[in-house]
Amino acid sequence: MSLDKIDLGDGLRTSPQGFGAMALTAVYGGTDDDSALATLEHALDVGVTFLDTANVYGNGSNEELVGRLLARRPGEAQVATKFGVSGDIRTGRRTTRGDAAYVRECADESLRRLGTDVIDLYYLHRVDTRVEIEETVGAMAELVAEGKVRHLGLSEVTADELRRAHAVHPITAVQSEWSIWSRDVETHVVPAAAELGVGFVPYSPLGRGFLAGSVGTQIPEGDMRRTFPRFDADNLDANQVVVETVRRVAGDLGVTPAQVALAWVHAQGERWGLPVVPIPGTRKAARVDENLGALSVRLDTDAMAALDEVSDAVVGGRSADPLWVSSGRE
Numbered sequence: 001m002s003l004d005k006i007d008l009g010d011g012l013r014t015s016p017q018g019f020g021a022m023a024l025t026a027v028y029g030g031t032d033d034d035s036a037l038a039t040l041e042h043a044l045d046v047g048v049t050f051l052d053t054a055n056v057y058g059n060g061s062n063e064e065l066v067g068r069l070l071a072r073r074p075g076e077a078q079v080a081t082k083f084g085v086s087g088d089i090r091t092g093r094r095t096t097r098g099d100a101a102y103v104r105e106c107a108d109e110s111l112r113r114l115g116t117d118v119i120d121l122y123y124l125h126r127v128d129t130r131v132e133i134e135e136t137v138g139a140m141a142e143l144v145a146e147g148k149v150r151h152l153g154l155s156e157v158t159a160d161e162l163r164r165a166h167a168v169h170p171i172t173a174v175q176s177e178w179s180i181w182s183r184d185v186e187t188h189v190v191p192a193a194a195e196l197g198v199g200f201v202p203y204s205p206l207g208r209g210f211l212a213g214s215v216g217t218q219i220p221e222g223d224m225r226r227t228f229p230r231f232d233a234d235n236l237d238a239n240q241v242v243v244e245t246v247r248r249v250a251g252d253l254g255v256t257p258a259q260v261a262l263a264w265v266h267a268q269g270e271r272w273g274l275p276v277v278p279i280p281g282t283r284k285a286a287r288v289d290e291n292l293g294a295l296s297v298r299l300d301t302d303a304m305a306a307l308d309e310v311s312d313a314v315v316g317g318r319s320a321d322p323l324w325v326s327s328g329r330e
């Protein structure tokens with residue numbers, strides 16, 4: 001397994017698998033800061049250095065947690081954070097904002113919470129469709145010119161939004177949901193990213209735990225997964241065929257379901273001709289090791305065919321609001 005850094009895009013070198021910190025402040029169940037920090041430290045120890053947070057996670061407390069790690073381990077991580085969404089992501093009551101003044105305000109707040117002078121990768125979390133994307137990205141480009149940000153990224157953009165943004169300032173990476181059960185990005189934005197030389201950062205590559213087999217048949221109250229149609233009780237039932245296929249492939253290869261789900265995502269880089277760096281999240285240090293093990297898993301033709309085929313069987317959207325994700329606006 002090679003943990004050599006790869007060029008995600010525009011010269012940003014990251015570990016080949018990243019770490020998503022979102023659930024280190026409660027969204028999929030309880031958390032505590034000490035074990036969250038231990039998990040983050042473990043990620044750095046084993047070479048997972050590309051860390052993903054956002055200003056809206058834990059209403060700022062997720063960035064503060066990452067900031068505590070950076071204070072302990074300066075210079076070891078490539079940190080990505082995001083702005084543009086406010087409200088409560090757990091309940092789905094949130095909104096977008098992308099005007100220039102807000103971009104500057106959010107960046108300064110994130111720098112303060114992270115306790116750093118510069119953000120390695122700064123993403124627009126969601127496009128504010130009331131604002132021209134040129135204005136939002138123009139303000140983000142000023143942050144680069146001022147030395148507050150090194151690279152720019154966009155989350156859940158359409159191919160057209162990506163092209164318009166890239167014309168204002170080089171975009172290093174697109175971050176969108178991409179996994180065995182979320183493949184809509186393959187129609188427009190993945191080919192556009194490949195054409196423009198933009199890297200891809202698949203979020204929720206384990207299907208928010210579903211593909212790893214760690215989601216039960218009932219989602220508890222207060223768990224963010226309740227807001228997504230595919231996790232409704234009936235859909236969850238129908239979707240068991242997906243996780244059963246992942247389990248079967250894992251059994252055949254003698255690896256775990258999480259490793260199969262991640263190996264499928266890693267394989268998309270070769271398939272589509274662009275750098276692909278997924279950011280699985282976990283509260284547990286041992287699972288960081290397990291997930292990293294996916295880098296050594298080769299899915300043969302039969303395994304890929306079975307996983308590709310079962311993705312057509314998925315029931316229920318990945319967002320209750322189709323416009324919240326790129327495919328709804330393509």
Ligand SMILES: NC(=O)c1ccc[n+]([C@@H]2O[C@H](COP(=O)([O-])OP(=O)(O)OC[C@H]3O[C@@H](n4cnc5c(N)ncnc54)[C@H](OP(=O)(O)O)[C@@H]3O)[C@@H](O)[C@H]2O)c1
Pocket residue numbers: 019020021022023028052053125155156175176202203204205206207208209210212213214258259279280281282283284287290291
């Ligand atoms: N840009 C966006 O709009 C957006 C949206 C969603 C997420 N993200 C980013 O993407 C990152 C990852 O996404 P995610 O956290 O939603 O979903 P994910 O990485 O697909 O799955 C996380 C879930 O899987 C479980 N898990 C992790 N490793 C496992 C393993 N080896 N075996 C069994 N279960 C395992 C975790 O439970 P435990 O904690 O119990 O291990 C957790 O519930 C986030 O942290 C965030 O940084 C971005």
